[in-house]
Each structure stands twice: as C-alpha cells, then as structure tokens.
C-alpha cells in the first residue's frame with residue numbers, strides 16, 4: 001500500500017466515527033470531554049454551533065452517531081452520545097451572552113425562508129449574523145416546524161423548543177408567522193435576493209381500503225392528529241386504538257394515544273419486527289408503555305356499523321425469499337384476523353407536496369414531483385431558490401435538516417456575493433499534540449470499563465397520565481460524568497513519525513486491542529489478512545507508514561483503537577504521539593479556501 | 596513505563612484456545628520497565644507461546660532472580676505460581692520446586708547479570724543436572740536495573756554509553772549450556788518474535804533442561820552505536836541457522852518442503868520440531884559440531900540464532916535420581932514420613 005496521507009482532512013475525520021456519521025459533523029468527543037469536566041456551557045456552545053438545537057436533539061435526535069460509535073465495536077453498546085447532549089443543555093447556565101448578534105449595519109441582502117422548521121431556522125441563524133435581512137414565513141402560529149407540531153411533548157417539553165427557537169428568532173429575524181406561502185411566483189416577485197424552501201414533507205399518506213369513507217370520523221391521518229394534539233385541538237381518543245404503520249410516527253401516535261384515554265392501544269405492522277422503520281429505542285419505549293406490536297398483518301378493510309368504525313380486518317402474510325433473492329411478503333392463507341377498535345391512526349408514510357410552486361416559473365421537477373436539487377449546493381434549477389430539510393429529498397430528520405440548512409446557507413451567501421456556489425470553503429482542521437509530560441496527556445486516557453448507563457425514566461403511572469409530562473428524566477451530573485467517561489476520545493489521534501521508530505515492538509506489545517503491526521508491505525486486502533489481528537472492518541482505514549529501516553512498514557488498523565495512548569507512552573523515541581484532531585465545519589461566511 | 600492499567604477491552608476477534616482462554620488471559624500486571632525495553636517483548640512472546648500451547652496458567656511456575664529481566668514474571672501469567680528469589684539463586688529454588696512437585700511446568704527467567712555473574716554457578720549446576728525446565732536469559736549485556744554496568748556477557752570491545760570499551764572476555768551462555776549438557780539450546784532476539792515464539796514453545800514442551808539466550812536490548816543503557824547488544828547491531832549481525840515451526844500432536848504435519856531442507860524432530864510429548872535449514876550443513880543434533888560452528892561464526896562477528904541443539908531423547912533429573920512419579924504434595928503422610936524404622940533400614944543399608 002501507499003503510505004497514508006494524514007494531511008488529507010478526511011483521513012482523521014473518518015477515525016472520529018461519531019463526528020463523521022453526524023450529518024452536521026458535531027465534534028462529539030470534544031463536547032463529551034467538556035461534560036466530564038463539568039464545563040456544560042462550553043459543551044453546549046460547541047453543539048449549538050454545529051447542530052443548532054442541542055436541547056432538542058439531546059432528546060429527539062435520530063443519532064446516526066451511535067451506531068457508528070467505536071465503543072459499540074469493542075463492547076456491547078455505544079456511548080449514549082445523544083443523551084449526553086441533553087446533559088449539557090440541562091446543566092448549562094445562561095449562555096445568552098455567548099450567542100452571536102445581528103450587526104446593526106445590514107449587508108443589504110434580503111433572504112426569504114419558507115417554513116420555520118429546523119432547516120429554515122438553521123439558514124436564518126447562519127445568515128442573520130452576517131448582516132442578511134432574513135424573513136421567515138410559516139403557516140403555523142409558532143416557529144419550530146414539526147419539532148413543535150409533531151414531536152409529542154412527553155418526549156420534548158415545549159419550554160425547550162421555545163428556548164432554542166428563541167435563540168434564533170432573537171437574531172433579529174423578520175418572523176411572518178401564520179402566513180402561508182400560496183405562490184412562489186408571487187414571493188419571487190417581492191425581489192428577495194434568495195429564497196430558501198424549508199417547507200418539510202407535510203402530507204400524511206392515506207389508506208384507501210374498503211370502509212375508509214364510511215368510518216372516516218374515527219380514522220385519522222397520524223401527523224395531522226399529532227399536530228392537533230400538539231396545538232391542543234384534540235385531547236381525547238377512544239379506549240381501543242389501532243395504529244397502522246411501523247415508523248417513528250406510529251410510535252408517537254401510539255404513545256400519545258395511551259395518554260389521551262387509549263387503554264387498549266396496539267401497533268399493527270405489515271412488515272416483521274426487525275424491518276420496522278422505527279428506531280430500536282422508540283419500539284422499546286412503546287412496548288415499555290404496554291403497547292403490543294403485531295407484525296406481518298396487512299390491513300384489508302375497516303369494519304363499521306351505522307357510520308361508526310368497529311375495527312380493522314387484516315390478512316396474515318409471511319416473508320418469502322423469491323428466486324431472485326428478494327424478500328417479499330406472501331399471504332399465508334390463514335383466515336383473516338379482525339381487531340376491534342374505536343379509533344385508527346394512520347402512520348404509513350409522509351410525502352412532499354408543492355401545490356404552491358407554479359410549474360411555469362421554470363423550476364425543474366422530477367417524475368416523482370420532487371424539485372431537482374443539487375445534493376452539494378442545495379440549489380434548485382432556479383438559481384436563486386434553494387431547498388433543504390424534508391423539502392429537499394423527502395422526509396428525514398432534524399439533524400439532516402440542520403446539515404442541509406448549513407450547506408444551503410453557505411450557498412446562499414456565495415450566491416448573494418456573486419460567487420460560484422460550487423467553490424465551497426474547506427472546513428477548518430487542526431492537529432495538536434496532547435502531551436503534557438512523560439506520561440501525562442491533556443485528556444483522560446484511562447479507559448472506563450463501565451457498560452452503557454440507562455437514562456432514568458419517570459414512573460410509568462405518572463407519565464401515562466399527562467401528555468405533557470416528560471418521560472425521560474435525563475442523566476444527572478454523576479451519571480452524565482460516568483457515561484461521558486465511556487467515550488474513547490477518538491479525536492485524539494495516534495500520529496506516527498517514521499524516522500524516530502527503532503522498531504522495538506513496544507507499541508505492538510502494549511496495545512490492548514492489537515491495532516499495530518510491523519510487517520512487509522503488501523496489497524491492501526492481503527495486508528489486512530496478516531496483521532496482528534486481521535482487519536476485517538473494511539470501512540475502517542489502515543494507517544500505513546513509509547518503509548522503515550528494516551524495510552518493513554508500520555500498519556495500524558484504526559478499527560478498534562481505544563485511543564488510550566499506551567502506544568505513545570511505551571514508545572521510547574516518541575515515534576507515536578497523541579494529537580487532537582479538530583474539524584470545524586464550513587458555515588456561511590467562512591473565509592474562502594478551496595477544498 | 597506506564598502508570599495506567601492496560602484497558603480490559605480487547606479486540607472483538609481475539610481467538611480463544613482449547614481451554615477457552617484468549618491471549619490476554621495470560622497477561623500479568625502492567626510492566627514498569629523502561630519504554631521500549633526488549634524484555635517486554637520477551638514477556639509478550641511468553642504470553643503468546645503459553646496461549647498457543649493451551650497451557651493451563653495454574654500449572655505453570657515462573658521463577659526469577661533479581662534484575663529488570665527478573666522482574667518480568669510479574670508482567671505475564673498473572674494467574675500462575677511465581678517465586679522471585681535473591682540475586683542469582685533462581686536455579687536452586689527452581690530445582691527444589693521441581694523436585695518437590697514434578698507436575699508443574701517450570702519457567703526460569705533470568706538476566707545476564709543474574710545468570711552469568713552472581714548466579715553463574717547456580718546456572719551451571721541446574722543445567723548439568725538436567726532439571727526439567729525452560730531457562731530464559733534476557734541478555735542485554737548490562738546490569739540494567741543498577742544503571743548499566745557491563746555484565747559478564749558483554750562482548751570484549753563493546754562500548755558503554757559513555758564510550759568506554761569493555762576489556763574483559765565475554766561469557767557465552769549458549770556455549771556453556773552446550774558444554775554442560777543442556778538438551779535443548781537456542782538463541783533468539785527480542786526484536787524477532789517470529790523466531791522467538793516457536794522457540795519458546797519448543798522449549799516449554801521439551802523434557803529436560805531447555806536453555807534459551809534471548810538477546811534483549813536495554814534501550815536505556817545499551818542501545819547506542821558501539822554496543823554489540825543494540826537493536827541495530829543485532830539486526831545487522833543476526834545469522835539464523837534454521838527456522839522453526841512447532842507442530843503439536845493434534846496438528847497434522849503437511850509435507851510442504853523439499854527433501855533435505857527440513858528436519859523433523861519428534862519430542863517426548865509427541866510434538867514435532869519442524870526445522871527449516873537456513874545454514875547449509877548445520878546439524879542441531881550434533882553437540883560437538885554445534886559448539887565448533889558457534890565458535891567459528893562468533894569469531895567472524897556473527898550472532899548465531901535459532902535452535903542450536905536438541906536431544907529429544909534426553910532424560911531429566913527425576914529420571915536420573917529415580918524419584919517417585921507422584922508430586923510430594925500428593926503423597927500421604929505414610930509415604931512422606933516412613934518413620935524411624937524405615938530410616939534405620941536405610942542407614943543400615945549404607946553401613
């Protein structure tokens with residue numbers, strides 16, 4: 001293999017698995033260390049800069065970082081990264097003075113954001129401090145988008161939304177709430193320098209099967225029903241409820257029903273349990289609240305009597321692998337099953353809809369009715385119009401909406417300055433030695449043996465009584481500290497200086513996870529097979545040195561390195577050093593240097 | 596050295612042996628030696644060898660004297676028996692332990708000072724008595740623990756860190772062991788585990804006195820230009836006579852070699868040493884020519900390594916003394932204390 005080019009910013013970034021997996025590339029280990037240190041304000045601000053909604057995300061994030069977390073590869077479970085974010089948010093002091101402010105002198109550019117969800121609010125947050133006049137339109141009366149309208153209060157209290165939405169609206173935005181945009185054409189005619197479409201994916205899918213019309217009064221589209229609950233237009237549901245669908249919306253529907261009078265609440269899904277779209281923890285939380293999940297049942301008809309819903313009939317299916325190796329669901333032939341209920345909630349998917357975008361303004365749409373949007377710049381085919389969040393590529397989640405928002409803001413800034421939106425500034429990267437003394441490092445390199453801690457929950461009886469009572473209590477400071485100590489500090493990199501190495505093997509011998517090998521060079525797949533421990537995780541890089549004195553090379557498999565620094569402590573010549581990698585994502589207004 | 600305990604977490608793909616242990620189960624406390632010390636590599640080699648041989652840790656006794664090298668048993672086989680004797684006295688303590696309990700596997704670990712200076716006599720007698728043991732000398736040419744004085748194995752002309760040359764003749768422990776009748780003699784290098792681990796395994800399975808001289812650079816006091824025990828010097832002058840694969844009885848022997856290039860030596864316990872010749876005409880079953888060869892190559896400035904001599908049919912001290920096959924701790928009082936009448940009978944027989 002060729003020697004690894006560690007100067008290339010992606011190399012060490014990928015080693016920080018959590019940060020690499022986070023759509024907004026939040027410097028996770030950095031904030032976790034600050035939490036362990038009790039520096040909650042600093043931990044919060046690092047998050048706020050990257051992901052804009054630390055308190056909200058610390059309760060609701062889809063956490064793509066956790067399945068990626070290295071800790072999950074050396075023991076059972078990853079670090080509770082998401083809930084640590086909440087520890088920072090819960091324990092911080094007043095950080096208002098650390099927030100940016102909008103400059104008194106504006107730059108003369110006006111940007112309109114359609115929707116006040118996380119995508120638009122991120123665009124606004126990134127642009128307002130640069131002097132842009134940002135106008136945010138939303139049909140709803142309050143900002144937050146689906147964070148406010150969909151996510152139930154028992155998962156996310158309204159004060160947290162108010163606080164973090166408030167930090168952004170406080171930047172001097174022009175908030176036009178309660179104003180729905182019915183015509184993009186008309187809006188464009190108002191002469192904005194750029195428009196950002198962050199209108200989400202607001203339409204819940206319906207289920208047209210027999211009985212749908214007749215029993216309509218007790219069949220509800222899940223997301224419409226949830227927003228009615230959030231805005232307090234609905235506060236009751238029948239005693240027996242069936243939720244159709246297997247995603248996170250279904251989980252929120254069933255758990256909300258349990259709090260609004262639903263005693264016998266079931267989730268019924270056409271797929272198997274494993275294939276359900278809902279995250280493992282969402283399913284766990286639902287089942288914990290006494291909600292059974294029934295699988296492999298396809299709804300066939302709503303039954304009704306005298307205009308009232310009486311139940312749902314299902315056909316039983318089973319997974320079968322066809323001759324092309326594809327998994328399909330095939331009816332088992334068993335008799336149909338009927339479940340009685342008073343209400344049905346449909347949570348079988350969400351769609352985009354852009355009836356308010358006139359096709360004659362020249363914006364290109366694909367055959368699924370989605371706007372054609374560039375995946376890197378978020379620019380539509382109408383140069384001044386940008387998309388992001390669920391509106392860009394279909395429903396995702398908050399952290400993706402934020403990441404889109406950051407990138408779209410960079411584009412809007414470049415566009416408004418008359419620059420090429422494709423020439424994007426590179427992220428800021430630093431690498432600095434953490435050595436403080438012979439065996440002293442600026443980070444705590446003693447690896448904790450603790451297993452993942454569970455977040456304490458409110459007593460179930462109390463939690464089920466009120467839809468606004470938050471279920472999770474969050475880690476307290478002690479638990480937060482202990483959980484933070486599980487982080488392996490993957491951003492503190494092992495950096496190898498080949499000329500210093502005397503090939504004494506000390507690092508090979510001490511490494512607790514057999515990362516390091518001195519061997520003859522070879523082609524990658526062959527080299528992977530003959531390391532101290534075969535390197536089977538192909539997505540994880542091999543760090544290969546140039547040829548050493550004995551004509552061998554040093555090969556380090558990054559896969560399960562604990563970043564414990566023992567190799568560097570054992571090295572007699574300082575050929576290994578532990579250096580902290582810091583990557584600051586490009587935000588709008590970053591100085592321009594091409595990647 | 597390191598102050599932290601080695602993290603318990605290990606590689607998820609770490610294999611286990613026939614006893615269900617993984618390699619890390621054979622580790623000991625964290626080493627307090629200087630970073631980069633060759634001795635730590637030998638410890639790692641011992642750990643690997645015992646793991647690969649499926650040795651039950653509680654059936655191993657590790658004994659040592661005084662010195663950095665003699666400290667190392669604390670850093671491997673944390674669940675085995677251990678005895679840290681006074682300086683140079685490990686061989687006697689080992690001999691006594693072996694006589695009392697012949698069922699344990701004896702591993703003596705010593706240094707060049709411990710074995711060639713203060714303990715030279717002890718070393719010699721344990722070898723000539725054919726104690727069933729593996730005797731490892733971690734040879735760095737200096738008294739590491741007392742800050743680097745020349746030891747008795749330091750080559751004449753080798754320079755100290757301050758540049759002073761050694762004027763005394765060196766003791767070559769391998770030659771002495773050969774002369775005194777060791778039935779397994781090898782030399783290796785801490786920086787070459789590919790060679791060291793099979794040799795350790797062969798010695799541990801050998802019945803009789805197995806002696807291994809492992810050159811082990813002292814990074815703190817003897818790893819400079821002018822030293823003949825530095826990483827660079829040893830790498831530049833290392834001449835292996837053979838390379839070894841140890842094939843355990845359970846494994847199948849695959850004939851993947853050209854006739855005449857490989858020698859198979861079957862040991863008492865059924866294991867087979869598969870020796871691939873590297874030096875032409877070298878015959879590890881001929882003690883006399885081995886000694887001659889060593890002298891010749893040494894004179895030419897080479898450090899000869901590999902399995903230098905092996906006698907698979909050798910007996911051990913117990914056989915020579917015709918002792919009971921049962922370890923003393925398993926004999927009943929009647930056998931251990933036969934009484935005055937039995938003693939009188941023995942005395943009478945000697946009159």
Ligand SMILES: Cc1cc2nc3c(=O)[nH]c(=O)nc-3n(C[C@H](O)[C@H](O)[C@H](O)COP(=O)(O)OP(=O)(O)OC[C@H]3O[C@@H](n4cnc5c(N)ncnc54)[C@H](O)[C@@H]3O)c2cc1C
Pocket residue numbers: 060061062114115116117118119120137138139140144145146147150151179180181182198199200201202223226248249252356388389390391395396397398399401
């Ligand atoms: C039930 C449910 C639970 C969820 N739970 C989570 C969770 O726990 N974690 C997570 O990460 N994600 C969750 N999501 C997904 C998440 O809410 C969305 O992915 C995210 O809010 C998308 O952000 P956005 O900014 O693109 O749009 P949205 O948040 O959807 O905001 C769009 C806003 O635009 C407004 N709008 C739309 N059209 C117009 C118009 N023409 N004129 C003016 N205003 C308009 C809407 O009123 C809305 O306020 C959940 C979604 C649902 C449905």
Ligand SMILES: Cc1ncc(C[n+]2csc(CCOP(=O)(O)OP(=O)(O)O)c2C)c(N)n1
Pocket residue numbers: 661662663664665682705706707708709710713733735737738739740741746
């Ligand atoms: C009876 C006695 N004499 C002298 C010493 C001092 N002493 C301690 S270690 C040592 C030399 C050890 O040398 P070696 O066996 O080569 O071990 P190394 O430290 O080099 O591995 C000496 C002389 C002692 N501890 N006890």
Ligand code: SF4
Pocket residue numbers: 016017018019028029068069070071078079081486487488489490491
């Ligand atoms: S151990 Fe810490 S730094 Fe490493 S991936 Fe997990 S959270 Fe990130």
Ligand code: SF4
Pocket residue numbers: 494510511512513514515516560561562563564565566567568
């Ligand atoms: S930091 Fe060094 S010693 Fe620790 S796990 Fe990584 S490579 Fe091994």
Ligand code: SF4
Pocket residue numbers: 500501502503504505506507508567570571572573574575576631
């Ligand atoms: S410990 Fe240092 S000098 Fe020794 S092999 Fe490792 S990197 Fe090289």
Ligand SMILES: [Mg+2]
Pocket residue numbers: 662664706707708733734735736737738739746
């Ligand atoms: Mg010594």
